Structure formats: C-alpha cells, structure tokens
Amino acid sequence: MITKAIIPVAGWGTRRLPITKIIEKSMLPVGNRPLVDYSVQELIKAGVKDIYMVISNVEPCQVQEFYKDNLALNQYLVERGKEDRLKLAKTLPDDVTIHYTVQDPSGKYGTAVPIAMVVEEYSIDEPVLVFMGDDFIWNPGGESAAEALIRAVENPDESAILGVEIDKSKVEKYGVLSAENGKLVGVVEKPKPEDAPSNLINVSKYVMAPELLQEIVKYVNEHDFGPKDQEYMVTDPIDDYIKRGGVMRVAPTSGEYLDGGSVEGWLHANNVVCGK
Numbered sequence: 001m002i003t004k005a006i007i008p009v010a011g012w013g014t015r016r017l018p019i020t021k022i023i024e025k026s027m028l029p030v031g032n033r034p035l036v037d038y039s040v041q042e043l044i045k046a047g048v049k050d051i052y053m054v055i056s057n058v059e060p061c062q063v064q065e066f067y068k069d070n071l072a073l074n075q076y077l078v079e080r081g082k083e084d085r086l087k088l089a090k091t092l093p094d095d096v097t098i099h100y101t102v103q104d105p106s107g108k109y110g111t112a113v114p115i116a117m118v119v120e121e122y123s124i125d126e127p128v129l130v131f132m133g134d135d136f137i138w139n140p141g142g143e144s145a146a147e148a149l150i151r152a153v154e155n156p157d158e159s160a161i162l163g164v165e166i167d168k169s170k171v172e173k174y175g176v177l178s179a180e181n182g183k184l185v186g187v188v189e190k191p192k193p194e195d196a197p198s199n200l201i202n203v204s205k206y207v208m209a210p211e212l213l214q215e216i217v218k219y220v221n222e223h224d225f226g227p228k229d230q231e232y233m234v235t236d237p238i239d240d241y242i243k244r245g246g247v248m249r250v251a252p253t254s255g256e257y258l259d260g261g262s263v264e265g266w267l268h269a270n271n272v273v274c275g276k
Helices: 035-045 062-067 071-079 083-089 112-122 145-152 168-173 210-222 235-243 263-273
Strands: 004-008 050-056 097-103 128-131 135-138 159-165 175-180 183-189 200-208 248-253 256-259
Touching: 004 035, 004 112, 035 062, 035 128, 035 135, 035 145, 050 062, 050 112, 071 083, 097 112, 112 210, 128 145, 135 200, 135 263, 145 159, 145 200, 145 248, 159 175, 183 235, 200 210, 210 235, 235 248, 256 263
Parallel strands: 004 050, 004 128, 050 097, 159 248
Antiparallel strands: 128 200, 135 256, 159 200, 175 183, 175 200, 183 248
C-alpha cells in the first residue's frame, strides 16, 4: 500500500499573472475548492496518510493556511448554530499529515527539483505518488488517477505514469507516451499527430519507486544548469531509469484532465466541475 505523496506547489505562476500576484496558483478556485485540493482529497481516498508539499518562501503561505484548522471560524459556526458546516471547514482528516518543504524560487527550477528536495529531506525510501498542484483528473463515479496508478504497479520496485487519452489531432501541445506491453518506453515531446506514438499524454502524475527517486536526486545534484539554460525536467531521470532497466507501467485513465495553468483551462475546469 502506498501511503505517501509529493505535491509541488511552489513557483510564481507567471502564466496566470496578474491574479497570481495575490493568489497562489494552486489556490485558484475551481467550483468551491482550490485547485490543489482536488488532488489532495483524491490521494486521501486512495489511502495516502503523509503528503509532502513543496511551497514557496512567501509569508503567509495560503496553502498552509487552507489546510490548518481555523479555530476562530469554528467557534463562529458553533456560536451561530451552524455546526453542520464544521465538516466543510475541516480540510484534512485527523489521520492525515501535510509536511511542508520550502523551495527558494531563485534556486534550481523544474519538475525534478521539488521531488529531489523531499526525498532528501525526509529520507524517503518507499514508493510514493507524485502529483502536480495546479491540475487534476476529473472522473466522478469512476476510478481516480491515484487508484489507477496504484493498481498499475505489480511490486514496490516498479513505477507508473498516468496516460490520459486525447484526440490525436491535439497531441502537439503535450508529451506523448510511447509504450510497449504496458510499459513506458519514452515520452515524445510535442510530436506532430502523424508522428505521435500514441494518443496518451503525460500529465505528470506518477508512482515513483525508490530507485527512480534516487535517480531524480542524482540528476538534480550532479547537474548545474543556469537559470537560462534549461529546467531540471523529471522526464530526463525517468528516461535514465528506464534505460537502466527500471519498469514504469502506463496507467490509462478514463477521466478528464483539467488544468488551471491557463485562463482557458481554468475556466473549462470550472465549467466541467460545476456542470455547465
């Protein structure tokens, strides 16, 4: 059973300026909840007990504020006879803990960095789920992304990547999964439709085995990319992991990928969740 998950939520969210000047990107509302909470609640339902969030060094951190108890609000609800709303104000079950790691936005940048930071800080040596904080899979009534990933791995030495099926004519915007016998061969970045190995796209949702986690730590520590050179992309150590014989299963999902990183994506997510 996988009981740990990493969720990177640091960064300025520059694609969503000016609103992200005052609201953290992962806290932008979809329906009546922040973006990141869709993944958090999904992970909790899948059995996760420890969530490691990588946050920016900004005070106050809105993510931290959201996930801690608001005692003044609770008292107000009790005093006004609105006890039925206490469960809405409680954002975490008592048996779930969120651990916070602070990432300096002026330091190393890219999807591999926050994962490496958490693995080193907490000496993680077991499989973990890794979800990004500004998107989620919407599949009410069906299997969640977390459940699909957990089901895909056959032993603790294997990893898994979620594959979202889209129309092949739209693959040029994404990294497309190349797989053989249900195992990832590689990710082809933004191919033309006629060159795409499949219509399954990478949405950065994984189960990562200990061997892959150490590959990511090694990649971040042994490279010194300048701020204008390239990002520390997690797909690079994933490629190395596969080349060394590591197994990464492809976990298809029937859910819809909703992304709050752009205005259009965020509006679409709200329309889907609100049933419009």
